[in-house]
Amino acid sequence: MACRRNSNLIRGLLWTSPWWLGFLLFLAGPMCISFYISLCDYPLLQPPVYVGGHNYKTLMADPVFHKVLVNTLVYAVFAIPLGTMMAILLATLLNRRVVGQALFRTCIFVPTVIPIVATGVVWLWMLNPRYGLINHALSMIGIDGPSWLASPGWAMTSLVLVGMWGVGSPVVIYLAGLQDIPTALYEAAKLDGASRVRQFWHVTLPGISPVILFNVIMAIIATWQIFALPYVMMKESSGPDRSTYFYTMYLFDNAFRFLKMGYASAMAWIQLLIILALTGVVFLLSRRTVHYRGA
Amino acid sequence: MLIAPSNRKAGTAAVFVLLVLVSLAFVLPLIWMVCVSLKPSPEVLASPPSFFPQQPQMDAYEKVFTSESFDFLLYTRNTLIIAFLSLVGMVVSSSVAAYGFARIPFRGRWLMFAVCLATMMIPFPVIMVPTYMIFKHLGWIGTFKPLWVPAWFGSAFNIFLLRQFFMGIPKELEESAMLDGCSTWGCFWRIIIPLSKPALAVVALFHFLTVWNDLIGPLIYLSHQGQFTLAMGLQFLQSRSGDTPWNQLMAATVLIILPVLLLFFLAQRTFIRGIATTGLKG
Numbered sequence: 001m002a003c004r005r006n007s008n009l010i011r012g013l014l015w016t017s018p019w020w021l022g023f024l025l026f027l028a029g030p031m032c033i034s035f036y037i038s039l040c041d042y043p044l045l046q047p048p049v050y051v052g053g054h055n056y057k058t059l060m061a062d063p064v065f066h067k068v069l070v071n072t073l074v075y076a077v078f079a080i081p082l083g084t085m086m087a088i089l090l091a092t093l094l095n096r097r098v099v100g101q102a103l104f105r106t107c108i109f110v111p112t113v114i115p116i117v118a119t120g121v122v123w124l125w126m127l128n129p130r131y132g133l134i135n136h137a138l139s140m141i142g143i144d145g146p147s148w149l150a151s152p153g154w155a156m157t158s159l160v161l162v163g164m165w166g167v168g169s170p171v172v173i174y175l176a177g178l179q180d181i182p183t184a185l186y187e188a189a190k191l192d193g194a195s196r197v198r199q200f201w202h203v204t205l206p207g208i209s210p211v212i213l214f215n216v217i218m219a220i221i222a223t224w225q226i227f228a229l230p231y232v233m234m235k236e237s238s239g240p241d242r243s244t245y246f247y248t249m250y251l252f253d254n255a256f257r258f259l260k261m262g263y264a265s266a267m268a269w270i271q272l273l274i275i276l277a278l279t280g281v282v283f284l285l286s287r288r289t290v291h292y293r294g295a
Numbered sequence: 296m297l298i299a300p301s302n303r304k305a306g307t308a309a310v311f312v313l314l315v316l317v318s319l320a321f322v323l324p325l326i327w328m329v330c331v332s333l334k335p336s337p338e339v340l341a342s343p344p345s346f347f348p349q350q351p352q353m354d355a356y357e358k359v360f361t362s363e364s365f366d367f368l369l370y371t372r373n374t375l376i377i378a379f380l381s382l383v384g385m386v387v388s389s390s391v392a393a394y395g396f397a398r399i400p401f402r403g404r405w406l407m408f409a410v411c412l413a414t415m416m417i418p419f420p421v422i423m424v425p426t427y428m429i430f431k432h433l434g435w436i437g438t439f440k441p442l443w444v445p446a447w448f449g450s451a452f453n454i455f456l457l458r459q460f461f462m463g464i465p466k467e468l469e470e471s472a473m474l475d476g477c478s479t480w481g482c483f484w485r486i487i488i489p490l491s492k493p494a495l496a497v498v499a500l501f502h503f504l505t506v507w508n509d510l511i512g513p514l515i516y517l518s519h520q521g522q523f524t525l526a527m528g529l530q531f532l533q534s535r536s537g538d539t540p541w542n543q544l545m546a547a548t549v550l551i552i553l554p555v556l557l558l559f560f561l562a563q564r565t566f567i568r569g570i571a572t573t574g575l576k577g
């Protein structure tokens with residue numbers, strides 16, 4: 001029996017070896033290195049010198065670090081609730097049986113498969129104040145459109161709006177969630193005389209609440225990694241007055257432009273802690289509001 | 296399937312109109328992109344802009360193909376090489392590891408699988424710097440290797456996805472095959488893999504898209520223009536947009552988007568099913 005168990009262990013380790021080798025080589029190992037480097041002054045071309053918590057202390061006093069923290073938070077505060085509401089709304093619409101349902105679903109999903117660089121280029125031109133379609137459309141209804149990407153407030157707004165263009169993938173996830181809600185629940189609600197709106201609040205929303213939780217957590221992780229879209233769309237990649245300079249962009253610049261590997265690593269560790277903390281908070285908050293069927 | 300609780304015609308009509316408007320808003324930028332790419336240069340800079348080109352022509356495409364600063368064919372070749380090498384590795388390694396987690400009852404399996412799931416939470420930027428240092432040490436900077444070798448170790452997400460799929464396949468199939476003298480590898484290769492084609496297609500498709508769309512990876516690891524991927528090439532062309540007319544930029548964008556769109560329409564079901572299952576079971 002013991003022999004059998006050992007052979008299972010060996011077989012199990014062999015079969016799973018791609019994962020744990022990759023885990024050691026490309027994740028656990030690098031993370032240990034990263035932690036050590038974060039305690040060092042390491043300008044890449046010279047060997048690292050241990051400086052203790054110096055990088056972390058410098059970060060706390062770095063105005064650009066504060067700026068990217070605030071920018072990323074502001075983006076998250078607007079983009080995540082807006083995206084969630086829009087995705088649920090669109091999914092509810094797309095779930096109604098109407099002529100051309102498949103075509104509508106395709107239209108809303110198509111932008112999500114497009115490379116972000118391409119998205120950036122297309123929207124640069126859409127938002128061009130003089131030649132772009134957006135301001136032209138606004139002028140037709142008598143609004144003098146802003147110079148979207150050139151002023152700090154509008155630059156952030158533009159990014160949030162362009163981000164909404166990719167709402168298709170959460171929509172598909174919500175759609176699947178909606179289709180999982182037993183129709184009996186709606187029938188019961190109707191017998192009790194519940195209106196459409198009440199059905200939405202008391203059947204639909206609780207029914208898809210685990211999906212909302214999943215999507216919000218994914219969105220939080222994604223927000224802290226936002227990089228390509230502002231990198232493509234903004235001049236100098238940080239936008240007017242650094243208004244669209246995000247966390248990962250500053251980390252990238254520190255590492256690969258200023259070659260401050262230690263400083264960048266300290267940023268990476270703070271990023272990880274922030275994401276874990278936010279996810280933890282969302283989980284705790286969700287314990288009262290998320291309903292798992294059969295639980 | 297959810298059946299609409301009541302079928303009031305006015306409500307349905309309102310939903311229909313709303314959906315038409317929203318769908319238009321989502322595809323309009325793409326249609327306009329094609330229109331701009333077909334406009335002659337002076338027409339692009341007409342203010343106010345026209346939606347459709349007055350005199351459609353393919354000039355911009357010709358110029359993109361012959362452009363010095365955007366070697367479309369070379370970038371496509373580079374992207375395809377990276378995509379192919381990393382796709383094969385991703386599918387093979389993820390399915391092997393997933394089979395281990397799904398079917399081999401070894402001690403510590405649950406702990407390992409839990410760690411595997413937890414690693415999905417770790418964002419790429421956290422390991423960006425140390426992995427760069429490792430690849431630099433190996434002399435891989437300026438080669439394609441950092442962009443495809445890691446895929447040969449699978450990814451937590453795909454392992455999770457495939458493991459869930461494998462768990463849904465009845466064990467009896469393998470048990471009877473084993474009685475007939477089939478090895479574990481034989482079970483995996485002859486039973487599990489053929490039955491898992493839909494899930495493998497999802498993994499392959501999404502990984503292909505990831506590679507095709509990736510900007511930050513090539514930006515970190517590739518150094519000269521001969522190695523650029525399409526995404527990076529477009530970014531490079533765009534960043535010097537002072538020199539590049541917008542109809543050419545749009546033509547290049549159309550060329551990059553076209554293959555993904557074709558793939559999407561060919562494999563639409565796989566796409567939708569992939570997102571729905573990966574999302575829900577998470």
